Amino acid sequence: MKRRSIAALLLVTVVAAAVAATTSGATKKANASSITVWLQTDAQSGWADLVASVNQKFQSDHPGTTVNVQYQSWGDHLQKFDATLAGGGGPDVIEMGNTEMTKYMAAGAFADLSSAKGSFDNSANWLKGLAASGVYKNKTYGVPYYAGSRVVTYRSDLFKKAGISKLPTSTAAYAADAQKLMAKSGKKGFSPVYIAGTDWYFAMGFVFDYGGGIAAQISGKWKGLLTTPKSIAGLTAYKNFFATASRASKTTDESHPNPYDVYAQGQAASMIGPSWYTCCVGAKYKGSTSQFVMPGHVAGTSMPGFLGGSDLAVPITSNNKALATDWLKDFTSTSSEKTLQAKGNIPNATNLLGNSINERAASRSWFVPTAKHWVDVENGNILRNMLAQILTGKLSVKQAAQSASDNIASVLNQP
Amino acid sequence: MSEGTSTATAAGTFPLTSRRRRRLWGRVAVPYALIAPVVITIALILGYPLYYLVRLSLQQYGLFELIRHKGIGVGLANYRSVLHDQIFWHTLVRTIVFTAANVVLTMVLGLLVALLLVRVSRPVRLLLSSSLVLVWSMPVVVAVQVWYWMTNFENGVVNYVLTQLHLGSFEQHDWYASTFSQLSMVTLLIVWGALPFVAITLYAALAQVPNDLLEAASVDGAGAWMKFRDITLPILRPILLILTSLSIIWDFGVFTQPYLLIGQSKVTPGNFLMSIYLFEEGYFKSDYGRGAAISLLMLAIVGVLSIVYVRRMVRIGVET
Secondary structure, eight states: OHHHHHHHHHHHHHHHHHHHHHHHHHHHHHTOOEEEEEEEHHHHHHOHHHHHHHHHHHHHHSTTOEEEEEEEOTTTHHHHHHHHHHHSOOOSEEEEETTTHHHHHHTTOBOOOGGGGGGSTTGGGBOHHHHHTTEETTEEOEEEEEEEOEEEEEEHHHHHHTTOOSOOSSHHHHHHHHHHHHHHHOOTTOBSSBOOTTOHHHHHHHHHHTTOOSEEEETTEEEEOTTSHHHHHHHHHHHHHHHHHOOSOTTOOTTSSOHHHHHHTTOBSEEEEEGGGGGGSOHHHHTTEEEEOOBOSSTTOBOOEEOEEEEEEOBTTOSOHHHHHHHHHHHTSHHHHHHHHHTTOBOSBGGGOOOOHHHHHTTSEEOOOOOTTHHHHHHTTHHHHHHHHHHHTSSOHHHHHHHHHHHHHHHHTOO | OHHHHHHHHHTTSOOOOHHHHHHHHHHHHHHHHHHHHHHHHHIIIIIHHHHHHHHHHTEEOOHHHHHHTOOEEOTTHHHHHHHTOHHHHHHHHHHHHHHHHHHHHHHHHHHHHHHHHHHSOHHHHHHHHHHHHHHHHSOHHHHHHHHHHHTOTTTOHHHHHHHHTTSSOOTTOOTTSSHHHHHHHHHHHHHHHHHHHHHHHHHHHHTTSOHHHHHHHHHTTOOHHHHIIIIIHHHHHHHHHHHHHHHHHHHHTOOHHHHHHHOGGGOOTTTOOHHHHHHIIIIITTOHHHHHHHHHHHHHHHHHHHHHHHHHHHHHHHHO
């Protein structure tokens, strides 16, 4: 009897589950006009309110449509995206780093937005470099979302306490200030300038500041430039600056831990990173936090900063390309871009540019080689590995640069 | 069926009644019928993907082909390119050494813990086995995160404790600075995680060792080591073989622990394990054909590595 009742219960459960499955399938079908948007977690921690208000507007303009925002991380979003290209169920809008676009455009992963381009706010004035990252063979696949340079976020109270009356105007002056800050603090593990050892976005700034480079295309073939005397000088300067200013791990990247977490714990007097890092410095230090442009080695100049940025694209697999494009228009409208700007980002068009520290830092910037296989150099951690080798002293600057330079050339020259 | 019966009768042999026939038929068919669902399920779940993997390994299948759902046949080119890749051979050697270290540590420590479990008092045994079960029940990703925190550069508890114990200055010691150190951390994590299964299984197997045999040996003057070597170990052998071959298979292809603990941004050809090499080549470079070739090569290598054990296992099965 007991066994039979268990069996009956099991049967009921199975039937109920089957019914539930069919009904949920039915609701999904009825709600065909929903779009899925993949944004990076930067939006989640920095401007989730903007995302919410854009979605609200979009949904009131398109009744019955839902927007499903899924936040992704830079480390694995491309692998997830590849899986959806093969198996379906992917996003209708995806945020791509500007260095990631070329490989996917070349493979035909995105819908051509050229005809819709004119209907985007400020599309005639899109930031040149950022817009170029979304163009392949004269067709527009990527809509510029925002750009960002890297700035120094610092604690004015600690600078004052260490007797620094004037912000540093050269790398050497900043290093000297770092020593003062260190002497004043004396805390274990305290960094006057928190720099994650393998933060290549920052480190390559030194290379470009000394006139070096990463790679260049010479008569159709890529050649590594890290071994040139100027690049070596830049890498050596980075090594010395790190040794003086940072007590961070020499082998870690800039998200393990997040520099702003170290800062919020009171373990850093300043840190290098996107200007929106002010979001997360903690209530305790919010009032005393300010920013300046990283100075270059020549007094009075700024150090070239990596011009990072994101594009938004509509995957070729999307079933709602028109809706997705409409959402893109709202998300990159003048008012959205102004909100992004207020959060410390660089807006996507020249007519919106202001005079913030971030925008000033962008005036002297560098970008990665625009090669189809560049993303493989990034994912292969070639530059990070080189920096770890240099900082830990495992290899000399020259040896590490040589091996990285050869590696980069061979990756970029793949067919 | 009746035809067969008549032939048999005609031949003048002992006549097979239809009842006996049916029983014979049943004896042959029933086991097949019983195993059929398993075989069919395995064929569907493993067979098709395996077929697809082999097909993929013979194709050029990158991002371009992925979007069009159509690869280009290239014969054995993927295998050739992998076998000519120096990184593949370096990775293979590193992975074999890594696997050997993990398996030996797991088996030796597991056996020691199992022997301990037999000897300790009831409450201690309860405590020990429940903590083993707790370790076992911890999801891998959570375990990795805990280990990551414990060995953290800035404020990990390992550095703190080692410094407090005056074992040297571990203030801001970077446990992930060199390949050896990275892989040692991964080994610690894997062995820690694998210990419960091995220890509890061996503890169960130890219950099979007849006590009177051990007592008789003691009476005859055998020492602890001798009893272990000549009585306990032979009885445990089949179980040890199964556990060792399973450990080899698991540790050779382990991915989650090394990938998450070392971290994506520190993964380089200098510290690749096979599974990570496969992941980087296949997924990061979006070269799925080459990835498929690597995974089939891995399968073959694991097969070769564990063949000795599997053969011995089969032999033991035949003997008993």
